[in-house]
Amino acid sequence: MTEKMHRVVLARRPQGAPVDADFRYEEAAMPVPGEGEVLVKVSHMSLDPYMRGRMDDAKSYAKPVELDHTMEGGAVGEVIASNHPKYSVGDQVFGMFGWASHGCLNGRELRKLDPRLPITTALGVLGMPGFTGWYGLMEYGKPKAGETLVVAAATGPVGSMVGQMAKLLGLRVVGIAGGDDKCKMAKEKFGFDECLDHRAYADANALRAALKEVCPNGVDIYFENVAGKVLEAVLPLMNVGGRIPLCGMIAWYNAGALGGNMTGEKDNLPKMWRSILVNRLHVHGFIISDHFASFPDFLTDVAPRVAAGEIKVVEDVAQGLENAPKAFMNMLNGGNFGKQIVKI
Amino acid sequence: MTEKMHRVVLARRPQGAPVDADFRYEEAAMPVPGEGEVLVKVSHMSLDPYMRGRMDDAKSYAKPVELDHTMEGGAVGEVIASNHPKYSVGDQVFGMFGWASHGCLNGRELRKLDPRLPITTALGVLGMPGFTGWYGLMEYGKPKAGETLVVAAATGPVGSMVGQMAKLLGLRVVGIAGGDDKCKMAKEKFGFDECLDHRAYADANALRAALKEVCPNGVDIYFENVAGKVLEAVLPLMNVGGRIPLCGMIAWYNAGALGGNMTGEKDNLPKMWRSILVNRLHVHGFIISDHFASFPDFLTDVAPRVAAGEIKVVEDVAQGLENAPKAFMNMLNGGNFGKQIVKI
Numbered sequence: 001m002t003e004k005m006h007r008v009v010l011a012r013r014p015q016g017a018p019v020d021a022d023f024r025y026e027e028a029a030m031p032v033p034g035e036g037e038v039l040v041k042v043s044h045m046s047l048d049p050y051m052r053g054r055m056d057d058a059k060s061y062a063k064p065v066e067l068d069h070t071m072e073g074g075a076v077g078e079v080i081a082s083n084h085p086k087y088s089v090g091d092q093v094f095g096m097f098g099w100a101s102h103g104c105l106n107g108r109e110l111r112k113l114d115p116r117l118p119i120t121t122a123l124g125v126l127g128m129p130g131f132t133g134w135y136g137l138m139e140y141g142k143p144k145a146g147e148t149l150v151v152a153a154a155t156g157p158v159g160s161m162v163g164q165m166a167k168l169l170g171l172r173v174v175g176i177a178g179g180d181d182k183c184k185m186a187k188e189k190f191g192f193d194e195c196l197d198h199r200a201y202a203d204a205n206a207l208r209a210a211l212k213e214v215c216p217n218g219v220d221i222y223f224e225n226v227a228g229k230v231l232e233a234v235l236p237l238m239n240v241g242g243r244i245p246l247c248g249m250i251a252w253y254n255a256g257a258l259g260g261n262m263t264g265e266k267d268n269l270p271k272m273w274r275s276i277l278v279n280r281l282h283v284h285g286f287i288i289s290d291h292f293a294s295f296p297d298f299l300t301d302v303a304p305r306v307a308a309g310e311i312k313v314v315e316d317v318a319q320g321l322e323n324a325p326k327a328f329m330n331m332l333n334g335g336n337f338g339k340q341i342v343k344i
Numbered sequence: 345m346t347e348k349m350h351r352v353v354l355a356r357r358p359q360g361a362p363v364d365a366d367f368r369y370e371e372a373a374m375p376v377p378g379e380g381e382v383l384v385k386v387s388h389m390s391l392d393p394y395m396r397g398r399m400d401d402a403k404s405y406a407k408p409v410e411l412d413h414t415m416e417g418g419a420v421g422e423v424i425a426s427n428h429p430k431y432s433v434g435d436q437v438f439g440m441f442g443w444a445s446h447g448c449l450n451g452r453e454l455r456k457l458d459p460r461l462p463i464t465t466a467l468g469v470l471g472m473p474g475f476t477g478w479y480g481l482m483e484y485g486k487p488k489a490g491e492t493l494v495v496a497a498a499t500g501p502v503g504s505m506v507g508q509m510a511k512l513l514g515l516r517v518v519g520i521a522g523g524d525d526k527c528k529m530a531k532e533k534f535g536f537d538e539c540l541d542h543r544a545y546a547d548a549n550a551l552r553a554a555l556k557e558v559c560p561n562g563v564d565i566y567f568e569n570v571a572g573k574v575l576e577a578v579l580p581l582m583n584v585g586g587r588i589p590l591c592g593m594i595a596w597y598n599a600g601a602l603g604g605n606m607t608g609e610k611d612n613l614p615k616m617w618r619s620i621l622v623n624r625l626h627v628h629g630f631i632i633s634d635h636f637a638s639f640p641d642f643l644t645d646v647a648p649r650v651a652a653g654e655i656k657v658v659e660d661v662a663q664g665l666e667n668a669p670k671a672f673m674n675m676l677n678g679g680n681f682g683k684q685i686v687k688i
Contacts, residue, residue: 061584061622086630149648227617246621251613269613273571276629278405278591283627285620 003030004068007070008099008324009097014055022055023325031104038082039104039108042097045075045321046123047328047340049250061287064225070098071324074128076119077103077344087112092123094122099324101344117307124157124339125306125313131298133161133287136223139291140284145170152176152187152230153250154195155314161302162223164311171221174214176207176230177310178334185337189312204232211237218242226251228298232268236274244283250332314338347374349606352443352668354409358399361676365553366399367415367669369603374446375680382426383448386441389419389665390467391672393594393685411594413580415440415668418472421688422461423449430455437464443668445688461651468683469499469650469657476632477505480567480589483635484628489514491564495522496554496574497594498539499532499658501683506567507536508655510661515565517559520551522678529681533656541615548576555581562586569593576612 004027007058011024033039054065054072065072067187074096079087085105087093092113113122124130139144141162151165153159163173163186174194175186186195193216206264211219212231218239218267224231228251236246276283305311316336318327331340348371355368377383398409398416409416419441424433428451431437436457441447457466468474485506493510497503498519507517507530519539520529526581530539538558546552555563555577562583568575572595582588620627649655660680662671668686675684 019364061624097485118639135472227614231617239672247620249617250616252618269592269616270571272613273575273590273593274596276627277593278629279627280631281627282629283620283625283628284625286621287621290624 005100005209006064007101008321009068009070010055010065011229012067013057013291014052018047018055018325018329019217020325020329022067025322025325028100029256030102033081033083033104034107036084037104038084038087038093038107038110039080039102040058040077040093040095040097040110041080042075042100042344044077044120044123044317045097045324045342045344046073046127046129047318047331047342048073048129049248051100051328052250062289070100072096072098074115074161075100075103075121075215075344076122082107092119093308094127094173099342105160114303117303117323120315120317120339120341121162121306121313123341124315125161125176125194125311126299126303127157128288129157129339130161131295133158133223134165134298134302135287135288135291136247136284136296137162137165137221139168139294140282140286141223141243143169143220143221144173146172148172148217149176149221150174150176150215150219150234152198152225152226153334154192154287155182155190155338157335158225158247159223160186160190160314160338161311164190166221167191167193168305168310172215172217172220174211175213176226182334182337185314189314191312195296198230201229201233204229207233208236221245223247224249227250231272235251235272238275240279240282242279242281246280246285247282247288252299278331316328316340318342320344348372349374349444349446350665351414353412353414354399354401354663356402356411357523358390358396358468362396362399362669362673364669364673368412368477369666369669372444377425377427377448380428380450380452381448382428382431382437383424383449383456384437384439384441385424385446386419386421386444386688388421388464388467388661389441389443390417390473390687391662391668391675391686392417392473392677393592395672396594396676404555406633409662414444416440416442418467419444419447419688420457420466426451429633436463438471439467443665445665452477461607461656462575462684463505464659464661465613465650465657468659469505469655470643470647471501471659472618472632473501473683474505474646475639477567477636478509478642478646479632479638480591480628480630481506481509481528481565482572484630485510485565485587486513486566486624487513490516492516492518492559492561493565493567494518494520494559494563496542496566496598498536499526499534499682500680502569502591503507503567504530504658505536505655508534510565511535512538512649513531516559516561517600518555520555520565520570526678526681529658531537532548533658535656542574545573545577548573551577552580568592572596576615579616582619582625584623586623586625588625590627590629591641592630597682621680623651662686664688
């Protein structure tokens with residue numbers, strides 16, 4: 001009897017927002033670890049907005065997922081067979097196993113996890129999203145006590161890291177999130193000073209007026225992970241010398257905006273470019289995978305804060321690999337509360 | 345008999361491109377220097393694109409010129425009366441005298457010039473424009489030998505400084521200018537490797553295709569002083585880790601673009617924002633007046649290069665203060681060759 005595993009593959013490229021038929025849940029042969037390889041039974045996988053980009057056949061910083069190939073992504077699990085001296089059966093590891101029940105990678109491509117921390121933290125607060133928030137804030141945001149920071153997707157794993165770290169450093173932190181419940185979570189759970197529900201404002205102008213109220217001293221750091229209406233609202237409020245670490249633009253991933261067929265944000269390039277000039281802003285695009293050399297510094301700084309409860313963790317766990325596409329589509333619409341994870 | 349001086353005042357705010365009637369050439373009473381003040385007979389004044397911005401009644405990094413007040417600007421001349429111990433009759437000085445035949449400022453607001461250098465260099469290559477190019481390139485461009493730099497308005501005082509400094513530092517330098525004559529000047533006089541005539545290309549796509557040919561290794565530094573079609577053409581060619589020092593956007597100053605009534609560059613904000621993200625660009629808006637503390641470093645580095653002929657100087661000198669508005673309008677249309685100066 002050959003053992004089987006399960007996986008979710010990219011069935012076709014989405015037109016706009018992904019739909020069920022863009023994914024296929026299927027059986028596959030269980031891989032057999034070769035020399036130096038380690039076989040892992042995945043317990044939890046991560047769902048992240050960047051995965052939307054990988055579904056398109058467009059030149060980007062990473063290759064697109066090929067049709068009929070396993071959807072990409074990070075996951076955690078337990079070693080069940082090892083041909084690598086550094087790993088033993090039972091070790092907890094992180095690897096890019098994709099949307100799959102099992103994965104087989106060379107030991108060099110794995111990261112061993114500290115078993116004293118909950119395994120799912122390696123996907124969010126102590127994984128790529130948390131690291132993205134921490135690195136972008138510290139390296140490009142250059143936070144100073146007393147300044148004001150704005151971050152959207154405030155209850156997501158990036159935004160909540162940015163906001164909590166900024167609070168620990170003495171900044172005023174204003175979040176933006178979708179819905180009252182998330183705003184409440186940002187303030188009560190994550191300690192943000194204020195959080196605005198972007199759905200409550202018809203357009204960028206209305207959102208800007210509300211932001212102005214809660215940012216009486218302007219905005220020094222706008223941590224950019226959503227773009228769209230929020231970007232339009234925030235830019236004119238930036239103070240001279242403001243910084244914009246730019247790591248994502250989820251509002252535009254599905255909108256057809258990148259192909260030029262959008263509405264709403266028309267005519268705004270000149271105005272935005274002028275804001276950057278007039279307010280001497282520093283905009284730094286970054287892709288976190290360029291900076292993994294700093295990952296140990298991140299863990300050294302942040303893991304103890306997580307262990308001590310100084311940085312809070314909220315996870316939204318969907319059940320079953322076969323439900324990963326639905327959870328992913330829900331997340332792209334902001335339906336998740338906290339870091340989206342799938343329990344395999 | 346009361347002595348008279350002449351000046352050009354802002355008669356009304358321009359609608360789009362300035363026209364004659366927006367200016368008024370008039371007589372005024374000769375100022376009498378008070379305590380600490382110095383009276384200067386202006387010999388040459390500078391015309392610069394930033395002056396267009398000062399004519400609008402819009403919030404910007406500097407206050408607008410008030411109606412019926414003297415147009416702002418830097419100028420050079422000779423001291424004819426002094427109540428300041430640092431200045432004597434006959435000294436050559438630079439000051440913000442505006443568009444005027446004479447000026448009276450406190451000695452603290454003046455800069456004494458080295459009489460061994462032609463006085464007009466203090467307006468261009470060794471003045472604010474040259475400093476802008478030098479500072480933006482060195483501080484934000486972070487040039488490295490072997491890289492490729494693109495700069496527009498290549499024969500202007502900013503662009504020609506950027507290109508020449510970059511050549512001295514071992515970069516490949518590609519200019520963009522308006523017309524064959526300017527392209528020839530950029531290559532033959534200023535030593536650029538290539539220079540493209542933006543007028544020869546119908547749109548940003550055509551210009552981009554031509555740029556791609558002359559930038560086979562992509563673009564590492566785009567020194568941004570024009571925006572518009574050039575920005576659109578260059579951005580997709582930027583290499584990962586590219587830098588964009590942003591000091592001006594002359595293409596948009598007159599276009600109504602900043603009010604949102606433009607055509608051509610529609611829908612481009614999302615695409616541009618994506619370029620910054622995907623290619624991890626660093627965009628630094630800067631206003632040179634924030635950085636005058638570095639002016640002595642600039643003179644120390646560049647004045648000897650100018651004296652030695654290592655950095656070339658091209659000036660376009662209009663005759664007579666009364667012709668300053670015409671020369672200014674001509675400059676905004678790219679009609680000048682080299683740094684635009686008016687001999688009073």
